[in-house]
Amino acid sequence: MTYRSSWMTADLDIFRETFRRFLSTTLFPRSERWRADKMIDRDAWLALGEMGALCPDIPEEYGGLGGTFAHVAAVIEDLEHELPEMALPVAVHNAIVAQYIMHFGSHEQKQRWLPGLVTGQLVGAIAMTEPGGGSDLRALRTRAGREGNAYVLNGSKTFITNGQIADLIIVAATSDPEQGTRGISLLMLEAEGSDGFRRGRNLDKIGMHASDTSELFFDHTLVPAENLLGGEEGRGFYQMMEMLPKERLAIAVSAVAAMERMVQLTTDYVKDRKAFGKPILEFQNTAFALAERKSEALIARVFLDWCIEKAIMGDLDQVTASVAKYWTTDKQVETADACLQLHGGYGYMSEFEIARRFVDSRVQRIYGGTNEIMKVLIARSL
Ligand SMILES: Cc1cc2nc3c(=O)[nH]c(=O)nc-3n(C[C@H](O)[C@H](O)[C@H](O)COP(=O)(O)OP(=O)(O)OC[C@H]3O[C@@H](n4cnc5c(N)ncnc54)[C@H](O)[C@@H]3O)c2cc1C
Known part of the structure; x- marks a missing residue:
């Protein structure tokens, strides 16, 4: 009995054949080290970018292959099959972070961040969950107050995939917890040189050892106003x-x-x-x-x-x-x-x-x- 997914194409067959070979010969031998280090190294991200496996559905004008969700799904499937420790970190990067920017970002925001996400020079993360709770997103407590041309972040997040290595982090924060859902905005935090931003422990998990999972802390962390995703407050x-x-x-x-x-x-x-x-x-x-x-x-x-x-x-x-x-x-x-x-x-x-x-x-x-x-x-x- 053979079954072929309806969304597969001849082009994807060729891409996947090369990609699987690359995973098993080039990256698989490094997986033991990643498990010991409790994270995947930057070189692996750059190698994935070179293969075209990062953000493959992003349009060519932003550096991507111009594919569809079929490409995103194919990459996750092949990783899960050949190198499962990479499936979650890459899914967060490809199927979450890049998608938010593509869907809600302004043209300038897309130009600024998507090419780096495609090459692996930027690694993405999304920080929604807080120590006080993850299921009830309406109740999040991380504050984002506006001061001049910036937002000031205060609070903390936990269980954040790619938290140790991420350069670009989507942070869900509220301007006022009393406003409920209407107070929540998404801020794009560029980690490098960001004063008041601190990565906490790489948390010790029972499994998924090669995927880093972190606490993140914000103590009067300034995020430029132009990093508000979509440009409108309260849409998060x-x-x-x-x-x-x-x-x-x-x-x-x-x-x-x-x-x-x-x-x-x-x-x-x-x-x-x-x-x-x-x-x-x-x-x-x-x-x-x-x-x-x-x-x-x-x-x-x-x-x-x-x-x-x-x-x-x-x-x-x-x-x-x-x-x-x-x-x-x-x-x-x-x-x-x-x-x-x-x-x-x-x-x-x-x-x-x-x-x-x-x-x-x-x-x-x-x-x-x-x-x-x-x-x-x-x-x-x-
Ligand atoms: C390895 C790992 C990676 C993660 N990566 C990320 C990430 O990248 N970014 C991020 O933001 N978060 C991430 N998370 C967090 C994850 O999304 C949360 O753990 C999850 O949403 C649950 O939230 P919580 O842990 O606070 O559990 P709680 O919300 O405290 O829930 C505890 C229990 O109560 C149950 N419960 C809660 N509310 C209800 C209800 N209304 N009805 C019935 N049962 C209910 C839950 O189902 C659960 O069984 C990650 C978590 C792990 C373990």
Whole structure:
């Protein structure tokens, strides 16, 4: 049975073949070091930029390839397949930061930041979550007061992906917490030389070891007024609401790619591993467990492809994206557990890919809006 995603094209086939080879030969050998350093190095970002894997959907006038969300999805899938530790950092950069600038930025803002994001000279991050809470974005506390030609940021953020290395950080802040959603704006913080901005600890996680996750602190940090995304105060909450569907779809893209990979690597393992004188695939329990996971991965894939088509056409709605994020990541975690079980004791050893995927998959149900919040959003549409 062969299945080909409806959004794939001959051009993308060529790009992906080269990209996968590059990942496995050039970047994969460095992944052990990134795990030890708890972050990906700048050279890797620059190498990805050179490959055309950063912001591939950005128009040529801003340095991109002029592709579509299909290119963004293809890059996430290939990373998830070949080098999963890079999928999250690059998804934040490509599918979130660049998208905000492209959608809401003025022509000057696009000219200023997009070319650097495409080459990897600028690494992007987005800082919404605060120590006091991430699910309820209306309640955020980081303050942005206007003083002359600048905004003054005070407050802190936590769990920020790429926080250790990012040069350009989208900071969600409020001019007045009493104003609720209407007080929130998005400020583009250029980290270099920014007085009062401090990166905190690179947080110690149970998985995703090569992806850095940080606290960020703002103590009277000045952000020039022209760095207000979109140029109009109080639009931040609506901008986030508009962009979150794509962010959630990006998470679903990596979830489905991970499911497919885990089914494949476990199938290879059980064909090879023997117990009671025969390959363990020949036990009905093993075969049924994998048959169930393969079915779910295929069903997830077909639904995901429909969502990707919608995103390409600019037609992806909040509820569909929430369904995709919640269901595929739940299934990813179940698949990781079932596949680890079929590896027996080796499945619990860090050197085995399935062990890492088991731990790494767990966070997918948490970030990008928890799966409970996804159900809240879906339930509102009932
Ligand atoms: C590895 C990692 C990377 C991350 N990267 C980023 C990043 O780059 N940028 C960023 O801004 N954030 C990032 N986050 C933060 C992430 O988005 C938040 O952790 C997430 O939104 C949940 O917020 P919280 O942790 O404050 O949990 P809380 O909001 O405190 O939620 C705790 C629990 O309560 C439940 N809950 C809350 N409200 C409701 C409700 N209304 N109904 C039912 N249940 C509810 C939640 O589902 C959850 O189970 C990252 C997190 C991790 C772990």
